[in-house]
Amino acid sequence: NAGVTQTPKFQVLKTGQSMTLQCAQDMNHEYMSWYRQDPGMGLRLIHYSVGAGITDQGEVPNGYNVSRSTTEDFPLRLLSAAPSQTSVYFCASSYSISAFTYNEQFFGPGTRLTVL
Amino acid sequence: TQLLEQSPQFLSIQEGENLTVYCNSSSVFSSLQWYRQEPGEGPVLLVTVVTGGEVKKLKRLTFQFGDARKDSSLHITAAQPGDTGLYLCAGAGQAGTALIFGKGTTLSVSS
Numbered sequence: 001n002a003g004v005t006q007t008p009k010f011q012v013l014k015t016g017q018s019m020t021l022q023c024a025q026d027m028n029h030e031y032m033s034w035y036r037q038d039p040g041m042g043l044r045l046i047h048y049s050v051g052a053g054i055t056d057q058g059e060v061p062n063g064y065n066v067s068r069s070t071t072e073d074f075p076l077r078l079l080s081a082a083p084s085q086t087s088v089y090f091c092a093s094s095y096s097i098s099a100f101t102y103n104e105q106f107f108g109p110g111t112r113l114t115v116l
Numbered sequence: 117t118q119l120l121e122q123s124p125q126f127l128s129i130q131e132g133e134n135l136t137v138y139c140n141s142s143s144v145f146s147s148l149q150w151y152r153q154e155p156g157e158g159p160v161l162l163v164t165v166v167t168g169g170e171v172k173k174l175k176r177l178t179f180q181f182g183d184a185r186k187d188s189s190l191h192i193t194a195a196q197p198g199d200t201g202l203y204l205c206a207g208a209g210q211a212g213t214a215l216i217f218g219k220g221t222t223l224s225v226s227s
Binding site: 040092109 | 164214217
């Protein structure tokens with residue numbers, strides 16, 4: 001198993017450009033999510049999905065779109081990049097979630113995005 | 117909004133010392149997880165605690181979940197340089213639909 005893969009590893013954008021960060025997992029996990037990590041801010045949830053065709057917003061969704069057409073893939077789209085979106089982006093997946101306990105979250109290696 | 121506060125934010129110690137880091141909230145969590153993140157990589161799960169008062173040990177690491185399930189601690193005995201990293205606690209959010217992370221404790225262990 002490759003686990004959770006993310007591409008690209010590094011990206012530089014100009015303000016106003018759009019792009020898609022790719023995330024894929026080969027563990028047949030239902031739950032997938034996107035986080036951004038900024039110094040001193042920890043991991044903040046952007047969007048998440050509990051299964052194919054189902055997505056929802058997290059703590060900081062503005063400026064980002066997601067879709068989940070397959071179980072394996074969960075791309076994150078930046079509509080019009082801004083310098084405030086400079087960050088490290090992590091995709092994560094887990095087998096399932098419930099109100100009572102959490103399965104292990106498997107994280108990808110991250111995408112380091114700079115917006116000039 | 118459920119929040120997880122971690123302390124201290126930074127910790128720099130010598131090899132062989134003991135340390136404790138804390139994860140606190142005013143909210144009750146159904147479970148808490150601890151992750152460690154090394155530079156340039158994603159977080160990796162260390163442990164999940166689900167029962168109030170639960171204590172779990174992972175070699176030199178001891179994790180405790182508070183009786184009221186609002187707080188947790190991580191104690192490291194005889195720290196080693198390999199323990200260096202960012203330690204994050206995470207809790208199951210309301211209705212179990214979002215995992216909430218604290219801001220983390222950055223640990224540096226020098227030899």
